[in-house]
Amino acid sequence: MTTPQHPSPPSAPGSRDRIYRSPAGVVGGVLLLALVAWLGIDALVVGEGRTPWTAVAVMLFLTPLIVAYTVRPAVFADDERMRVRNPFRVIVLPWGRVASLRSGYTNEVVDEDGTKYQLWALPVSLRARNKAARQEARRTAGENREGTTGGRGAYGGRGVRGTGVATADGPRRAESDRAVDELRQLMAAHEGAPETSGGVTVRWAYEVIAPAAAGAVLLAVLFTLG
Template sequence: MTTPEHQPPTPDPASKDRVFRSPMGIVGGVALLALVLWLGVDALVRGEGRTQWLALAALILIVPLVSAFTLRPAVYANEDRLRIRNPLRVIVLPWGQVASLRSGYSNEVVAKSGTKFQLWAIPVSLRARKKAARRSARA
């Protein structure tokens, strides 16, 4: 695990984590994996010559990438800490180190040290963003 100050990870929390994920990201990832596996296995079974090797190489490349960018991202929150699981790393922030949560074109956590961390798992609704901008402009 990676923490902002490279400290050892905190022990398991006393309370259960609440998990935040994009349901449509998961649905899209599963659908994309099903399509890639269907086409790849078909090319492996029915292909001739180089087609089988190209299909195998494509499967080895595409399946981990789709899994990492659609199924892996998650944000875990409990009373003690915020754990962000992005495609390539895990960030653990105790709530005392969190300065703010911001939402613009993407959601991000800003630590007290000034470091920004993107929340890949929580998408930004452009409709809700425009609605909030109109509401704040009226106020």
């Protein structure tokens, strides 16, 4: 499940970003990092021969990868652009260059050239979607029953026969779908604005790639030496 974290809707250049990330991914990543640290430190302390070096190589290889796929992914959005921080790349897209935001089996942003960028921070959960759909169906059915019997609607007014009354928050949606909906609203609100012009930039995350590659090389050398 993904929960959007945003302090308030941005209203001026330089305003704080809305931040979207996966709390479950962050928690899982922290637990994995703790496990790797525990096993690695234990091997360093009590290991003999090449064991400590192997432990260093494994930690150097695994730690950046765990961070990349769990803690690192995030989407930042403000009045001017959205910044997508994926495991190995950072993509900055001004709103004027965003063609669409797609939500299927994965969540993606598509630029004007048709290039797709997956939003790793907003993983799609079919289970969460089905759960939200069932809750919405039950809510609508309950409101229809209230309307049929003349009960009070969601806002305290009298119900209308055969109709459902939407809640103040609208239909229930999975958290990742709600986050994409908010991003679509930002895109629509700032489409064509002069401050949203500019090109799409993509930067490789060498701070993740370099230590992982160094760990892989060290592991290969250790295995070669036997």
